[in-house]
Amino acid sequence: MNETLTEHILEVEEVVMAFGGLMALINLNFQVKKGMIKAIIGPNGAGKTTLFNVITGTFPPTEGAVRFKRQSIERLKAHEIAKLGISRTFQTVELFTNMSVLENVMVGCHTRTRSSFIASGFRLPQVKRKEAQIRSKAMEVLEFIGLTDRSEESADSLPLGDRKILEIGRALATEPELVCLDEPAAGLNETETQAAADLIKRIKEKGITILLVEHDMKVVMDISDEIMVLNYGEKIAEGIPEEIQNNHKVIEAYLGGEEDYA
Amino acid sequence: MLRIRKLPIIGFALFIIVFPWIAGTIPAIGNYPDLMIFAGIYCLITIGLSLLMGYAGQISLGQAAFYGIGAYVSAILTVHFGLSPWFCMVIGMLIASAVAVLVGVPSLKLRGHYLAMATLAFGIIVFIVFNEEIEWTGGPDGISGIPGLSLFGFEFDTVLKYYYLVWFLVFAAFIFTINVIQSRSGRALRAIHISEAASSAMGVNVSRFKIMVFVYSAILASLAGSLYAHYLNFINPSTFDLFFSIKLLIMIALGGMHEVWGAIVGAFLVTFLSFEWLHFFEEFEVIVYGIILLLVTIFLPHGLVGIPGIVKGWFRR
Structure with a gap:
């Protein structure tokens, strides 16, 4: 157990992301240990989502390196990174609203299956077989996230809590080793938040590493093994939850001049 | 869950099979099998276009150009070089796909409606080429004497035979x-x-x-073009102009672009509207299309194939 825990699944080295003159990430360095839940927190605009976009290949970093299992991925395309084993969810839920719950998860299976456009057109026997495999795998995922009985419903019809859960399920269907969850509890009520947190813990138990951006401090402190704090694109603190809670730099960044933050 | 039911397809196939026999007994619609050949040819294009637009969300304003490429490749290679029409048909599809890659790669790598702009320009360029390359294309006069199709000595020389050939291919594509x-x-x-x-x-x-x-949509359009050329034995550039590209969009918008059925319904309707029912509007035809399109987009955003869904919705209430 100890051996696997010390292995770094993701290494971010001197990453700079500049949008014109705006520096969204400044010389960022950090590692994620395999099998852990690492949370990234910070005030709005700190660069958390930008960091996710860099890691998952939405855009390449201006400078620096991102390594996944010791392989450089910073110049790879998003779909190539997905294939290597990094998946993600989105802050604003990006489900395929024109599909059923099941089909959304089936799209998640895309990268682990092959069947060509032409073979599908002729509906060759192997295509049928693969469709059945994809379907049963997607059903397994739905069972894991607890949405089996809504499989045929339109993804659009789900309440926000379930949509967030479904998006996590869709990410899991890609069989990732690292999942980047962008605010999985945002906009959820207490019960839904608890359900999301429990799900995240169960994902960890499967041996999947989790990178988590979240504003709900209760969730973050409760489930994270390690926390990194970003402010204006820079890392200002990193450590286990207890250390972060007592870090004066963090308190300053969060409190700033505002008084209403508890 | 997206499930396409088999029964309507079988029903439609039966209709297509028996239709010429019914039409033959009713003088008023005696020419309809001939129109249905055109409807079928348009269906081939709209089926590809519906996959491109309705499913993948990409707009092509140059589909007439691929239709033209198919027609002209078939015409030029059979008339000038005496090659086998079937062979030319395949060459046409290969050229159309190569061209689609050339036009598509730069514009589809970008997000947004760059394909619409690229294909708009491409369609106009191809139209100019058809008009100006007189040595090969005959210019505005077009090419005549294009041979008909035959297979192992069986000539597709009557409306009925060609009708079944075209519709066989439409069903295959469908x-x-x-x-x-x-x-x-x-x-x-x-x-x-x-x-x-x-x-x-x-x-x-x-x-x-x-x-x-x-590329798939280009291949289907090219196939349709070849079929058109071998059926009419004559082509000229005006068939493949920008208005035809727009007309194809009208077809799938009218039928409903989120379902392949919509492509078929739309192709049918526009064929009959333009060849038969809207004839008396003459040059005002374009305006009538505009009005129809306007009404459909406002009241039937899912096109005509969306009607059953709306009716079902009424009953549920």
Whole structure:
């Protein structure tokens, strides 16, 4: 157990992301240990989502390196990174609203299956077989996230809590080793938040590493093994939850001049 | 769950099979099998276009150009070089797909409606080439004397025979397309339509899929062009102008672009409207199309094939 825990699944080295003159990430360095839940927190605009976009290949970093299992991925395309084993969810839920719950998860299976456009057109026997495999795998995922009985419903019809859960399920269907969850509890009520947190813990138990951006401090402190704090694109603190809670730099960044933050 | 029911397809196939025999007994619609050949040819194009637009969400304003490429490749190679029409048909499809890759790769790698602009320009360029390359294309006069089709000595020389040939191909394309939609590739296309970011995060190679479906639509359009050329034995550039590209869009918008059935319904309707029912409007035809399109977009956003859904909705209330 100890051996696997010390292995770094993701290494971010001197990453700079500049949008014109705006520096969204400044010389960022950090590692994620395999099998852990690492949370990234910070005030709005700190660069958390930008960091996710860099890691998952939405855009390449201006400078620096991102390594996944010791392989450089910073110049790879998003779909190539997905294939290597990094998946993600989105802050604003990006489900395929024109599909059923099941089909959304089936799209998640895309990268682990092959069947060509032409073979599908002729509906060759192997295509049928693969469709059945994809379907049963997607059903397994739905069972894991607890949405089996809504499989045929339109993804659009789900309440926000379930949509967030479904998006996590869709990410899991890609069989990732690292999942980047962008605010999985945002906009959820207490019960839904608890359900999301429990799900995240169960994902960890499967041996999947989790990178988590979240504003709900209760969730973050409760489930994270390690926390990194970003402010204006820079890392200002990193450590286990207890250390972060007592870090004066963090308190300053969060409190700033505002008084209403508890 | 996206499930395309088999029964309507079988029903439609039976209708297509018996239609010429029914039409033959009613003088008023005696010329309809001939029109149905054109409807079938247009169906081939709109089926591809519906996959491209309705499913993958990409707009092509140059589909007439691929239709023209098919027609002209068939015409030039058979008339000037005496090659076999079937062989020319395949060459046409290969050229159309190569051209689609050339036009599609730069514009489909970008997000947004660059394909619409690229194909608009491309359609105009191709139209100019058809008009100006007089030595090969005959210019505005076009090419005549294009041979008909035959297979192992069987000549497709009557309306009836050609009707069955065209509709056989339409059904083949229809089934192929439905199969694609219900597969992994089809899900990827529908996913791209909603969110490119989420699709690529799921491992879907977005630009590759967009290019693939664009090429597929070009191949079908080219096939349709070849069939047109061999049926009429004569082509000229005016068939393949920008207005025809727009007319194709009208077809799928009218029929409903989110279902392949919509492509067929739309192609049918516009064929009959333009050849028969709207004849007396003459040059005002364009305005009538405009009005129809306006009404459909406002009241039937899912096109005519959306009507059953709306009616069902009434009854549920």
